[in-house]
Amino acid sequence: MTEKEKRDLVLRAREAMLLAYAPYSGCRVGAALLAESGKIYTGFNIENASFTPTVCAERSAFIRALHEGERKFSALAVIGENTVLPEAGGLFYPCGVCRQFMREFCPLDFTILVADSAGERFEEMTLDALLPHGFGPENVKGEKSK
Numbered sequence: 580m581t582e583k584e585k586r587d588l589v590l591r592a593r594e595a596m597l598l599a600y601a602p603y604s605g606c607r608v609g610a611a612l613l614a615e616s617g618k619i620y621t622g623f624n625i626e627n628a629s630f631t632p633t634v635c636a637e638r639s640a641f642i643r644a645l646h647e648g649e650r651k652f653s654a655l656a657v658i659g660e661n662t663v664l665p666e667a668g669g670l671f672y673p674c675g676v677c678r679q680f681m682r683e684f685c686p687l688d689f690t691i692l693v694a695d696s697a698g699e700r701f702e703e704m705t706l707d708a709l710l711p712h713g714f715g716p717e718n719v720k721g722e723k724s725k
């Protein structure tokens with residue numbers, strides 16, 4: 580992936596972030612998922628008055644892509660901003676549930692870009708770094724492909 584492609588993915592995530600439905604936390608999060616097909620699928624967090632049904636931006640993006648028949652993925656950009664407590668600042672690293680969700684569909688070297696709220700800078704990491712010693716499909720189905 581070129582630097583320009585990475586920056587573009589972050590910008591797509593930022594556009595999605597602006598559409599987030601986050602009336603309870605005030606944390607707007609956006610994600611942009613690059614499939615191996617070359618298509619990009621975006622998602623944002625969707626909160627709920629009952630809290631538990633809340634869906635993160637990352638899983639929103641994956642679910643859209645999976646519905647379109649995509650099964651292989653190359654990279655994900657994540658970006659967030661806390662509109663209630665901006666001083667909380669920091670980066671929105673994927674939550675544990677999203678890391679496990681990705682483990683189902685992505686290789687260990689899957690690229691994750693975690694951007695600052697302006698989308699100007701990002702950290703790059705692998706899924707393996709975010710979910711070491713993870714439990715994946717090969718542990719259930721005996722696949723050696725990961």
Ligand code: THU
Pocket residue numbers: 601604606608623624625626633634635636637671672673674677
């Ligand atoms: N959130 C995400 O969308 N992705 C993450 O990986 C971290 C958390 C959302 C969920 C909730 O709507 C808000 O951020 C505050 O937790």
